[in-house]
Amino acid sequence: MIIFDYGGTLCSEQDWDDLRAERTLLGYAAVNPGGYTAEDVLRTKRESFRDVERIYEELGFDIPVRTTNRIVYGYLGIEFPLKEREMERVLWDSICECIPVRGIAELLAFLKNEGIRAGVLSNNGWSSEAIEDKLGSVLPDGGFEFTFCSSDYLLRKPDTRLFEIALRKAGLPPEAVWYCGDHFEADILGSSSAGLFPVLIDWEIDAPRIEEKDGVRFLRIGSHEQLKNYICGLK
Numbered sequence: 001m002i003i004f005d006y007g008g009t010l011c012s013e014q015d016w017d018d019l020r021a022e023r024t025l026l027g028y029a030a031v032n033p034g035g036y037t038a039e040d041v042l043r044t045k046r047e048s049f050r051d052v053e054r055i056y057e058e059l060g061f062d063i064p065v066r067t068t069n070r071i072v073y074g075y076l077g078i079e080f081p082l083k084e085r086e087m088e089r090v091l092w093d094s095i096c097e098c099i100p101v102r103g104i105a106e107l108l109a110f111l112k113n114e115g116i117r118a119g120v121l122s123n124n125g126w127s128s129e130a131i132e133d134k135l136g137s138v139l140p141d142g143g144f145e146f147t148f149c150s151s152d153y154l155l156r157k158p159d160t161r162l163f164e165i166a167l168r169k170a171g172l173p174p175e176a177v178w179y180c181g182d183h184f185e186a187d188i189l190g191s192s193s194a195g196l197f198p199v200l201i202d203w204e205i206d207a208p209r210i211e212e213k214d215g216v217r218f219l220r221i222g223s224h225e226q227l228k229n230y231i232c233g234l235k
Helices: 018-026 038-059 065-076 084-095 104-114 128-138 160-170 184-193 224-234
Strands: 002-004 011-014 097-100 118-122 144-149 178-181 197-201 209-213 216-221
Touching: 011 128, 018 038, 018 084, 038 065, 065 084, 084 128, 097 128, 104 118, 104 224, 118 128, 118 160, 128 144, 144 160, 160 184, 178 184, 184 197, 184 216, 197 224, 216 224
Parallel strands: 002 118, 002 178, 118 144, 178 197, 197 216
Antiparallel strands: 011 097, 209 216
């Protein structure tokens, strides 16, 4: 099995616009007693979470988007006829454009054809359900058996326990699982600490190579096509 990081590994996010997202979500509001605007919502978010963000950053936690929504919209008295999962979908769909990174669709098709399973573990404020929905829209044939992220578990990569949870979900020993991500500390050090084989995607290199850093042996690749070819070479 190969477990993937989300951002920068599976998808790229472009044209980020918080204000546009808040305006879109407010369009669904059933109750807005103060007639609050998207600018009011963003200002309230900044004021409400200024100290909290610093504390969470120091502790290495993610603030869940759902928690932010509950606090800010609850404080302003704004109510929606949407479930929390639907609110996340509206926000994420309008906050940026998510596109698959180069070669990932082809790699996932190859893995499926070879009987190599796939999953997703991400450091993210969006919920696991939101990431599942997003991947279902941008990589509908991804074939991911599970998708989960840090905001639902409090912990963040490189915490070993997240990778151990992934192994429980996979039902596999660590030596049967690779982890592919684009961040050395979170993805390479984190996955190796749980016994998974780490794969670092670095878009700047021309050919895959085995490297060792900080006592960790890992595969560095420059594209998903290189990973596919590397697996074919092992066969």
